Amino acid sequence: MRFTKDHEWVLVEGDTALVGISAYAADALGDVVFVELPEVGKTVNQGDSFAVVESVKAASDVYAPISGEVIAANDELSSSPEVINAAPEGTGWLAKIKLSDATQVEALMDRDAYEAFLSTL
């Protein structure tokens, strides 16, 4: 699993990747009450806002950690947004993206680097 400084994660499986928000981000947001998922078939560029996660208090953009085509969205989150809090780095994934540039993944932080980054916040 690789991470961005905006607290998204990427888990590569072949030429696709699951993406979501980190446990740190989910904890910082608090209780998630609504998730706006990306449309399947949409092409996203790294750094684009591609989903919105909303807590009781605020709406937060989620930025695409990598570029590619959205090939699946986690529809369970539409009816059970709290799964993001329960398992942010697992069943609380947001979308599956077909990678358009695999080298982007290598430039992201591994878990150790991300933990080190979190310790500076």
Added chain:
Amino acid sequence: MTDAPNTETLKYTRLYQRHVDLGARMVPFAGYAMPVQYDGVLGEHKWTRAECGLFDVSHMGQARLKGKDAIATLEALTPTDFKVLKAGRQKYSLLLNDNSGILDDLMVSRPETDGLFLVVNAGCKDQDFAYIGRNLKGDTSLEILSDRALLALQGPKAKEVMAKVIPAACEMYFMDCGTFTWQGHTVYVSRSGYTGEDGFEISVHENQVAELWDALLSDPVVKPIGLGARDSLRLEAGMPLYGHEMDTGYSLAEANLGFAMSKSRLEAGDILGFDRLKPELDGGLTRVRVALKGEAGPPAREGAKILTEAGEEIGYITSGGPSPSAGGLIALGYVPPAFSEVGTNLTWDVRGKAYPCTVVALPFVKNGYHRKKSA
């Protein structure tokens, strides 16, 4: 996670360390480091509706107006008749500017026969007290009670908790107030709050607040509640929040706060900015505060546009979010009076997409006030 605010200018209530030790997430609010949540906003919200929540609201401003012209002083700056405020009672009121714009909302009580006790919003308190201080009439003195802390105990079980700590306060009804003794110290208590639930607000000297906090929190039905749930609770109760539903641009007619205006003051026409207010009260409004309910989709938050079903922009949201207790989505906002009737179907815009909503009556969630039953 505990984010200690690192802004040197922030002020701290005497309970700061208690909040940190309880695992609160501290945020800057109105110049104070305040707990926005402890375990989580949703859980704290629901706990307050079902059990009892304890809030540190020591950041709010407290003051006492004394002297034989104290009532005249306050009446000149508000639309409320305080001559009829009996000892032991409390009134909601509004501090107005010359144009009848709302400078703040406040609670005014008479816990003692001599003088009026004021509680104002934290973010407005310095300018409120300066404004009142500049406008003191005759024999009036303003005493700013900066050494007093304020706790709110709210929820259906607040009474049973209070019965063990300040039992005499349980004899009060909604919007009653009184002076009580706790552990030898004077406390001012009112039966009121900002959640729609039964409950108490307790003014205590800051030197004793930690001890009182601990005493209330030692009851297993009591949990500490942060500002996040305080906001969602007040929204469900339909209560306006200064800086959102109200500011100096709005009149009490627009903000739909006519209950803060006494009939005698309206008849006398001696309310600040009456030239502006009177035509608005007589039907000349261009916007009025409404309550909106939606069923599905993303929450409509402050700043979201309100549209007709046909897509014409007619107003805007001032507060909005999910309703943890009623379900669905709720909001307060402003629309022209023609669209303010209960049952009017409208839409609100979130990120460029319109979602249906309906004008509803307030409150969103039935209140639990302990009112005196009429004979």
